[in-house]
Every structure is written in C-alpha cells, then in structure tokens.
Amino acid sequence: MKNLLTKIFGTKHDREVKRLMPLALEVKPHSAALEKLSEEELKAKTDEFRKRLAEDEPLDDLLPEAFAVVKETCRRHVGQSWNVAGIQTEWNMVHFDCQLLGGIVLHEGKISEMATGEGKTLVATLSTYLNALTGKGVHVVTVNDYLALRDSEWMGQIYKYLGLTVGVIQNQMTNAERREMYMCDVTFGTANEFGFDYLRDNMAQRAEDRVQRNYHYAIIDEVDSILIDEARTPLIISGVVEDSKVHDRYREMRPTVSELARRQMSLINEMMTKAEQLAESQQADNEFELGTLLLAVSRGAPKNKRLLKLLKETGMQKLKTEVESAYMRDKKLHEIDDRLYYYMDEREHAIALTDLGNAQLPKSEQVLFEIPDLSTLLSEIDGDTTLSDQERQKKTEGVYSLHAERSEKVHAISQLLRAFTLYEKDVEYVLEDGKVMIVDEFTGRILPGRRYSDGLHQAIEAKEGVRIEAESQTLATITLQNYFRMYEKLAGMTGTAETEAGEFWDIYKLDVVVIPTNVPVIRDDFDDEIYRTRREKYNAIIEELVKKNKEGQPVLVGTVSVDVSETLSRMLKRTGINHNVLNAKQHQHEAAIVASAGQPGAVTIATNMAGRGTDIKLGPGVVEKGGLHIVGTERHEARRIDRQLRGRAGRQGDPGSSKFFLSIEDDLMRLFGGERLGSILDRLGVKEGEVIAHPMVTKAIERAQKKVELQNFAIRKHTLEYDDVMNVQRKWIYERRLAALDRPSIKDEVTELINSVLDGLIDQHCPEKEYPENWNLTLLSEELRTVYLFDLRLKVEEVPALTRESLREKIHGAVSSFYNQKEAAYGADIMRQLERYAVLSTIDRHWRDHLSEIEELRTGIGLRAYHGQIGKPIDIYKREAFEMFEKMLQTIDREIVNLVYKLQLKVPEQMRAQQRTPAMVASHQEATNLGYGAAGGAPPPPAGPTGEGEPNPMAAASQAGTRAATVRHAVPKVPPNAPCPCGSGKKYKKCHGARG
Numbered sequence: 001m002k003n004l005l006t007k008i009f010g011t012k013h014d015r016e017v018k019r020l021m022p023l024a025l026e027v028k029p030h031s032a033a034l035e036k037l038s039e040e041e042l043k044a045k046t047d048e049f050r051k052r053l054a055e056d057e058p059l060d061d062l063l064p065e066a067f068a069v070v071k072e073t074c075r076r077h078v079g080q081s082w083n084v085a086g087i088q089t090e091w092n093m094v095h096f097d098c099q100l101l102g103g104i105v106l107h108e109g110k111i112s113e114m115a116t117g118e119g120k121t122l123v124a125t126l127s128t129y130l131n132a133l134t135g136k137g138v139h140v141v142t143v144n145d146y147l148a149l150r151d152s153e154w155m156g157q158i159y160k161y162l163g164l165t166v167g168v169i170q171n172q173m174t175n176a177e178r179r180e181m182y183m184c185d186v187t188f189g190t191a192n193e194f195g196f197d198y199l200r201d202n203m204a205q206r207a208e209d210r211v212q213r214n215y216h217y218a219i220i221d222e223v224d225s226i227l228i229d230e231a232r233t234p235l236i237i238s239g240v241v242e243d244s245k246v247h248d249r250y251r252e253m254r255p256t257v258s259e260l261a262r263r264q265m266s267l268i269n270e271m272m273t274k275a276e277q278l279a280e281s282q283q284a285d286n287e288f289e290l291g292t293l294l295l296a297v298s299r300g301a302p303k304n305k306r307l308l309k310l311l312k313e314t315g316m317q318k319l320k321t322e323v324e325s326a327y328m329r330d331k332k333l334h335e336i337d338d339r340l341y342y343y344m345d346e347r348e349h350a351i352a353l354t355d356l357g358n359a360q361l362p363k364s365e366q367v368l369f370e371i372p373d374l375s376t377l378l379s380e381i382d383g384d385t386t387l388s389d390q391e392r393q394k395k396t397e398g399v400y401s402l403h404a405e406r407s408e409k410v411h412a413i414s415q416l417l418r419a420f421t422l423y424e425k426d427v428e429y430v431l432e433d434g435k436v437m438i439v440d441e442f443t444g445r446i447l448p449g450r451r452y453s454d455g456l457h458q459a460i461e462a463k464e465g466v467r468i469e470a471e472s473q474t475l476a477t478i479t480l481q482n483y484f485r486m487y488e489k490l491a492g493m494t495g496t497a498e499t500e501a502g503e504f505w506d507i508y509k510l511d512v513v514v515i516p517t518n519v520p521v522i523r524d525d526f527d528d529e530i531y532r533t534r535r536e537k538y539n540a541i542i543e544e545l546v547k548k549n550k551e552g553q554p555v556l557v558g559t560v561s562v563d564v565s566e567t568l569s570r571m572l573k574r575t576g577i578n579h580n581v582l583n584a585k586q587h588q589h590e591a592a593i594v595a596s597a598g599q600p601g602a603v604t605i606a607t608n609m610a611g612r613g614t615d616i617k618l619g620p621g622v623v624e625k626g627g628l629h630i631v632g633t634e635r636h637e638a639r640r641i642d643r644q645l646r647g648r649a650g651r652q653g654d655p656g657s658s659k660f661f662l663s664i665e666d667d668l669m670r671l672f673g674g675e676r677l678g679s680i681l682d683r684l685g686v687k688e689g690e691v692i693a694h695p696m697v698t699k700a701i702e703r704a705q706k707k708v709e710l711q712n713f714a715i716r717k718h719t720l721e722y723d724d725v726m727n728v729q730r731k732w733i734y735e736r737r738l739a740a741l742d743r744p745s746i747k748d749e750v751t752e753l754i755n756s757v758l759d760g761l762i763d764q765h766c767p768e769k770e771y772p773e774n775w776n777l778t779l780l781s782e783e784l785r786t787v788y789l790f791d792l793r794l795k796v797e798e799v800p801a802l803t804r805e806s807l808r809e810k811i812h813g814a815v816s817s818f819y820n821q822k823e824a825a826y827g828a829d830i831m832r833q834l835e836r837y838a839v840l841s842t843i844d845r846h847w848r849d850h851l852s853e854i855e856e857l858r859t860g861i862g863l864r865a866y867h868g869q870i871g872k873p874i875d876i877y878k879r880e881a882f883e884m885f886e887k888m889l890q891t892i893d894r895e896i897v898n899l900v901y902k903l904q905l906k907v908p909e910q911m912r913a914q915q916r917t918p919a920m921v922a923s924h925q926e927a928t929n930l931g932y933g934a935a936g937g938a939p940p941p942p943a944g945p946t947g948e949g950e951p952n953p954m955a956a957a958s959q960a961g962t963r964a965a966t967v968r969h970a971v972p973k974v975p976p977n978a979p980c981p982c983g984s985g986k987k988y989k990k991c992h993g994a995r996g
C-alpha cells in the first residue's frame with residue numbers, strides 16, 4: 001500500500017484515492033482471518049451478512065468484510081478451471097489493492113476509471129456481491145451479448161460458491177427465461193436488452209408477462225460506450241399496426257377516387273375560367289358570384305394554381321372571406337359544397353364526399369357512407385326484449401364489424417382524396433426507385449425513410465401505383481439516459497471516462513474517480529504523423545505495417561469505419577501480409593481473433609467496437625519485440641476513443657506503443673481546423689509528400705476534438721431535454737398501466753371514472769350558473785348515448801322542474817344500474833377482465849398515437865423556430881406537449897368508460913388477439929462507427945430537434961379530423977403530490993394542479 005501511495009502521489013485524483021485508502025486497508029485484517037475458515041464457514045458468511053442487514057446493519061458497514069469474503073473466495077479458486085463461453089478457463093485472479101479501491105468506487109455509485117487490462121471484470125465482483133446481499137438484484141451491463149455470457153460464467157462461479165444466484169439475459173431468450181434471470185441476485189445483460197425488456201414490460205397485457213422486477217443497482221461496464229456513444233439514439237419498439245387487408249383497400253378504391261378527382265378537376269377548371277372572366281370584367285354586381293366561385297374552388301381544390309394566382313390579386317382574398325362569412329352566417333355553406341363532388345374544410349381538416357360525389361360511386365359503394373350509428377344500434381339491440389342472448393350477441397357482433405369495415409373504407413377514400421387533391425408529385429413528394437419519398441417543405445430536401453402517417457402514405461403509393469408498404473408505428477421508446485436514471489444506484493467502469501466527466505455528472509450525477517494502474521504504464525505514445533492527403537497517409541500506414549510485420553511485432557490497426565478497414569485490407573493484400581479484419585458484428589468470433597492480436601507477427605484491422613472488452617495477451621517473444629503496436633488511422637470525434645484505442649496496448653505493465661496517422665483530408669480535420677492546420681503546415685514549410693510530426697499540430701487537433709466533444713454533448717443534452725418532457729409522461733402512463741395490471745380488481749378505479757366523466761359531462765352541458773332552460777340537453781343526451789349507451793328521455797314539460805341534483809341523480813342511477821345489470825349478466829370475473837382490458841387497451845392506443853403526435857410536435861417546433869415564432873422552442877414544446885397530454889388523459893378516461901359500457905362478451909382470448917401487435921421490432925441505431933455515422937464522411941448531425949424528426953404537418957392535420965371531440969372535466973387525475981406531467985419538476989398541486 002505504501003508503494004501504491006507514492007506511486008499515485010502528484011496525480012490530481014490522489015485526494016480521492018487517499019480518501020478511499022483507509023477503507024481498502026480495512027479489508028486486509030478480515031482477509032487474514034478468513035483464510036483460516038473452512039469452506040462451509042466461508043460460505044456461511046453470505047447468510048450471516050443477510051441476517052445482519054435484516055437487523056438494520058447498514059450495507060456500508062459490511063463493506064470491508066464482504067470484500068474480504070469475495071477476495072478469499074477468489075484466492076481459493078486459483079488453479080481451478082471451468083467452462084467460460086465454451087472455453088475451459090483457469091482461474092488465476094485475486095484482487096489487487098487498486099482493484100479494492102475500484103470496488104469501493106463502484107459501491108459508492110460512481111465511475112471507476114481503470115485502464116484496459118486492469119481487471120475491471122474482477123473489480124465488479126466486489127460491489128456486486130455486497131449489493132446483491134440485499135436481495136433486490138444487481139444488474140451488470142455489458143456492451144454485447146457475448147460478454148454478458150462470458151462474464152456471467154467467468155465470475156458466476158465466485159457468486160455461486162457464495163450462495164448467490166446468477167442469471168444472464170441473451171437476445172433470443174423467451175419471456176419465461178428472462179423472468180427467471182431477473183429473479184437472480186445478479187443479472188448480466190446488455191443495455192439494449194435491459195432497456196427493451198423495460199419497454200416490453202410496459203406493453204404487457206398480463207401481469208405475468210412482465211419480466212423485470214426492480215431497478216436497484218446497475219454496474220455498467222465500458223460505461224462511456226453505453227452512456228455516451230450508445231445514448232445518442234433512443235431505444236424504439238415499433239410494430240406494424242395494421243393488417244394487410246388495408247393495402248387492398250387502397251388499391252381497390254383507387255380507380256373510383258381517381259375518377260372522382262378527374263371530374264372534380266374539370267369542374268374546378270370551368271369554375272376558374274368563369275371566375276377569371278368575372279375578375280377581368282371588374283363589374284361590381286358580379287362580385288358576389290365571383291366570391292362564390294373563389295370559395296367553391298378553395299373548398300374543392302385548395303391548392304389549385306390558378307386559384308392561388310387569382311387570390312394574390314388585390315381584394316380577391318378579402319372578397320372570398322366576406323362571401324364565406326355571409327354563407328356561414330346564413331348556415332348555407334353546404335350550398336357551396338353541393339356544387340362539388342367532394343370538398344375539404346382546411347380549418348376542420350375534414351374532407352367529405354357530397355351527394356353529387358356519392359352518386360358517382362358504383363351502387364355497391366354508395367352504401368359505404370351510411371356508417372351506422374353504433375350507439376343507437378347497440379342500445380336498440382340491448383333494448384330489444386324479444387331477442388335471445390345468443391341472437392343479441394350475434395347481432396351486436398354484426399353491427400361492430402359492419403361499422404369497422406365501413407369506417408375503414410371511408411377512411412381510405414378520404415386519404416386517397418387527399419393524396420389526389422393536396423399532394424403533388426415532385427412538390428410534396430418524389431418517386432425514387434418505386435418509393436414515395438417526402439420532400440421537406442422548407443428545405444426542399446428529401447427525407448429518406450419518413451412516411452406520412454394515418455394511411456396517407458399508402459394512399460399516395462396507391463395513387464402512384466407503386467408497392468404499398470406496411471406502416472409501422474412507434475409503440476414505445478426511451479433514451480438510455482432515462483432508462484438508467486431509474487436505478488436507485490448506478491455505477492460504471494471504463495478505461496476512458498475522464499474527458500467526459502462533465503457529461504457524466506451533468507446527466508447522470510456520476511462522479512469519475514481515476515484509479516491508478518497496478519503496475520505503471522510503459523507504453524510509448526508517439527507523436528502523430530500528418531500527411532497532406534489521405535492517399536499518402538494510407539501508403540504510410542501500409543509501410544509501417546510491412547516494417548513491423550518483418551520485425552515480428554504484432555500490430556492492431558483501429559479504424560473509424562468498416563469502409564476504411566476494407567480499404568486498408570485491400571492494400572495490405574497486395575503486400576501479401578496475412579491479416580484479420582473485424583467489424584463488430586460477430587462478437588464471440590471476433591473476441592477470439594482480438595484475443596490473439598498480441599501473437600508474434602499478427603496484423604489485426606478492426607473498427608473501434610470490435611472486440612472491445614477482450615483482453616489482448618502478448619505471445620511468446622513479443623515482449624522483447626516491444627509489445628503490441630497500435631496504429632490509429634484517423635482521429636476520432638472524441639479524445640476518449642483515441643485513448644481507448646491506445647489503451648489496447650501496454651496493459652498490466654506490458655511494453656507497447658501507439659501512433660496515429662492523420663491527413664488534412666480527414667473528416668475531423670476538414671470540419672474543425674483544416675484551414676488552420678494547412679497554414680501551420682505552410683509555416684513549418686512542409687512540402688507535398690512530406691510527413692510532419694509536431695506537438696503543435698497535435699495540440700491543434702486536440703482543440704478541434706474538444707470542440708466536437710462539446711458540440712456532441714450539446715446534441716445529446718438537447719435530445720435528452722426533449723425526452724425529459726416525455727419521460728414524466730411515460731412514467732405517469734406506465735404507472736397507471738401497471739396499477740391496472742397488478743391489482744386483482746380495478747372496479748373501484750373504473751367506477752370512479754364512470755362517475756367523474758359523467759359529472760364532467762353534466763358540468764359541461766348543464767352549468768351550475770345557468771337556468772335549466774339554457775342547458776344543452778340535446779348535446780348532453782347525445783353524449784350520454786355515445787359514452788354510456790344511455791337514452792336520456794326527458795319530456796319537455798319535465799325540464800322546468802329539473803334541478804341539477806335531480807338530473808344528476810337520475811342519470812347516475814340509470815347508468816350505474818345498467819352497469820350492475822351487465823355485471824349480473826356476465827358475472828364478476830368477466831367484468832373484471834373487461835375492465836382491465838378497457839383500461840389497458842385504451843391507454844396503449846392513445847399513448848401510441850400520442851408518441852407520434854409528440855414526434856410531429858417536436859419536429860414542428862424546430863420549423864416554427866426557424867420561421868421566427870416567439871419563444872424558446874423547448875418552452876413551446878413543453879407547454880404544448882403538456883396540453884396534448886392533458887387532453888389525452890381526458891380522452892382516455894372517457895373512452896375507458898365508453899368501452900366498459902360498450903364491450904360485449906368476447907373476452908378474453910379474442911381481446912388479447914386484437915391487442916397483439918404483430919412483428920414488433922426493437923431497434924437501436926448502432927454506434928459501431930464512432931466517427932461520423934454510417935457513411936463515414938457525413939458531417940455531424942445538426943444541432944436541434946429537426947435532426948431526425950418528421951416534418952409532417954399534413955399528418956397531424958389528417959389525424960385531427962378523425963379524432964373524437966374531448967370532454968373537458970376540470971383536471972386529469974394526477975395525485976397532488978406527484979410530479980406535474982408538464983415536466984416542470986414541481987409537484988402537480990403546485991403547478992398545473994393549482995389552478996383548480
């Protein structure tokens with residue numbers, strides 16, 4: 001220990017280490033005592049610790065003893081071997097002192113920075129064992145499935161010896177297997193698996209389908225890779241939410257709609273010709289007719305070019321508006337529409353066929369538009385006492401399927417009408433390789449991979465006669481940041497955290513503590529060699545590889561992308577040198593190759609992620625040759641990644657060296673400092689073809705990297721800022737959902753809803769301060785029929801005598817007795833299932849839609865800011881996202897009530913089948929190229945929410961028309977002390993809940 005103390009003396013982290021030292025020293029005496037114990041006695045320690053914890057002894061107090069127990073267990077295993085990911089492996093590790101320090105840091109919930117090869121896998125056993133004693137589960141997070149398996153088997157033996165259970169999550173596992181793994185004291189797995197399991201758990205339809213239990217303590221290995229690189233993109237689960245019949249529907253309806261559009265077009269052209277003549281004549285008594293024509297055309301073809309041109313002339317817009325107001329005042333707008341085949345109301349985002357249009361349809365399709373009024377039909381069936389139960393059920397199902405079919409067809413027709421009327425090829429979209437691609441209306445750029453929502457994209461595909469593609473929708477999403485912030489305690493380890501300490505603290509409240517290496521690092525890090533062009537650089541690299549290979553020294557070449565790896569490999573082939581190329585796709589296979597990268601004469605070319613976490617041991621005679629030599633082919637966006645690459649050499653006091661080869665054409669140079677570098681080279685008098693290695697240049701590059709690091713941090717922070725708003729909402733929805741899933745009965749909640757939604761309706765239509773004559777009883781009865789399937793039959797003479805109370809009692813009584821009847825008929829069991837189904841399916845459906853609306857909002861905000869709207873985008877976003885959320889909660893309440901009234905006996909298998917979302921896809925953009933994204937040469941993404949959003953104003957519009965009107969009742973049900981869903985961080989009662 002003394003030795004260690006002097007070794008670290010002078011580093012800026014020595015204060016931290018000094019603080020930890022006494023605690024690490026406390027382990028020693030325990031170790032000595034434990035050596036004398038029998039196997040049984042050592043094993044009994046686990047139960048003893050558990051008992052002491054149960055008796056309220058603090059976990060921290062157990063640390064020295066528990067660490068000593070783990071260390072002693074390791075000591076006793078030295079020389080034994082067991083199977084680790086298919087390889088018989090001999091155990092040879094007993095914790096070094098600095099590994100004890102690392103263990104303390106992990107237990108404290110911090111990041112322990114320890115160089116590559118320092119044995120972090122072993123370090124984690126200390127705090128994992130200690131924290132697993134609580135029985136609440138410890139998650140150890142690795143960068144890939146292979147490492148999860150390897151570490152669970154490698155370290156697993158130690159835990160099992162001490163009586164802990166060990167699990168590992170692998171990608172292909174079933175739910176049942178996963179659940180078992182999560183029940184273990186220690187669970188290994190990747191960040192993606194943990195995150196996706198969380199999302200899937202919150203989509204489960206039955207409590208028993210959930211797999212995770214809690215978020216107690218997580219240790220993240222290679223923490224920078226996961227919390228920084230991987231955290232650039234969120235985890236997304238998406239699914240195809242429609243069946244293939246939908247496609248047929250668009251194709252089937254296309255000819256009809258195309259014909260309608262053609263006729264409307266010629267009608268519009270006639271109208272425009274007339275209008276243009278009238279405008280030309282400039283006669284006052286023609287004005288009204290002109291205005292009427294303008295109005296008609298704008299309702300029939302709002303984007304008509306001739307119309308837009310004419311409207312630009314003085315007075316035209318005004319005339320149109322005046323005429324429109326006149327028609328509206330007289331409630332005669334329909335007279336305008338009746339001249340058309342179909343019309344659209346931009347304000348209401350509605351589009352509809354007129355009688356004229358309907359008459360154009362084949363007889364078989366005309367009937368389509370007679371969409372049955374569900375509630376009336378259903379209450380008719382319910383009230384028909386002549387029906388047997390069976391007949392009633394059959395009739396009910398008939399009504400539902402008729403309704404569904406017709407509404408879907410009508411929806412398809414309106415989307416096709418939109419496609420034909422409002423979306424023009426090469427303006428709103430282009431066709432490329434048989435695909436419909438959206439054009440960004442502001443920038444004119446094509447937005448690859450984006451689709452209009454709600455069937456509009458399919459409609460355009462049908463219109464263009466190209467393949468109609470399935471629509472997939474985001475079903476659930478979370479950023480890794482927000483997933484890991486759920487843990488009570490979080491810790492991490494990596495060789496490279498220091499440069500990102502600011503971000504770790506800002507985002508995760510994670511401190512970074514740098515632990516000194518066990519043996520001093522003697523690696524030689526050479527100055528960079530800088531060339532003018534990429535070509536020259538590659539040639540120099542090949543020369544270096546040939547030279548080292550001749551000398552028998554192994555070389556590991558790190559690249560930023562698969563492309564560069566392949567280029568170098570091609571060039572190397574010409575020299576006849578044997579080499580391996582890895583690209584981070586087959587983890588286990590690559591681990592084996594990387595592990596042998598230290599053998600004499602080995603040449604290994606790898607992208608950065610390839611083989612991460614695999615130890616590179618030096619082969620025989622390599623020490624004498626100077627150890628492993630690292631060649632960097634480009635500087636990375638972050639200094640951290642460069643350090644990571646260099647760190648592959650010189651582990652545990654091994655000799656080693658590293659050198660980066662750069663060129664002014666490299667992306668980083670070009671983007672951040674190329675000019676300055678060029679002039680430095682000029683000043684230093686560097687000629688074409690010459691190489692330069694100069695500390696001044698290295699400094700300049702470092703400055704450029706710092707700039708990129710900051711910019712990337714800003715982008716991640718920005719993404720997170722936006723996700724934070726969603727996070728509050730997500731937690732809120734998930735909690736409500738979980739309550740519905742977990743409790744044996746949610747009748748109380750549903751009853752609550754039945755009453756509060758009802759009171760909301762009464763408040764809205766029969767306000768306290770109004771006389772009964774002024775109540776809107778018509779609307780009230782209509783809503784009661786829709787939501788509660790209840791017919792409020794009031795005689796005219798009854799009305800004056802009504803009081804709010806008597807009305808309320810009358811309705812409440814009827815509505816609840818209907819519910820009780822239903823329960824009596826179906827039985828309590830079925831009713832409970834039905835209630836649960838109503839709550840879950842309603843929440844899920846709305847949440848899903850909310851996710852896409854929020855995404856549109858997020859993109860739209862960026863555009864609005866771009867168009868100079870006042871206010872900070874994030875503030876507008878927060879406000880509007882909250883309003884949308886609040887509205888959604890109200891709609892959810894109302895629909896749950898409606899569903900429990902409406903649902904017929906079809907439970908439960910069938911319901912679940914309807915719920916199941918086929919072909920769910922979990923996706924998380926990989927961070928394999930730690931450079932500039934997949935293309936290798938693309939610039940870093942622009943800051944701002946538009947980075948990956950979907951500017952899709954029409955999609956929001958097209959949905960707005962179909963959304964049911966919402967009932968306002970004062971406030972959504974947020975518990976007063978819960979955080980306000982607006983994301984302000986304040987309690988609900990102090991924020992949006994305060995306004996009563």
Ligand code: ADP
Binds near residue numbers: 093095121122613614
């Ligand atoms: P890291 O994750 O820190 O890069 P690993 O956990 O992969 O390092 O360990 C690298 C290698 O270091 C191990 O395979 C083992 O050979 C060696 N090692 C680590 N700790 C010890 C120890 N206490 N005693 C002996 N060898 C150790």
Ligand code: MG
Binds near residue numbers: 120121221613
């Ligand atoms: Mg490791």
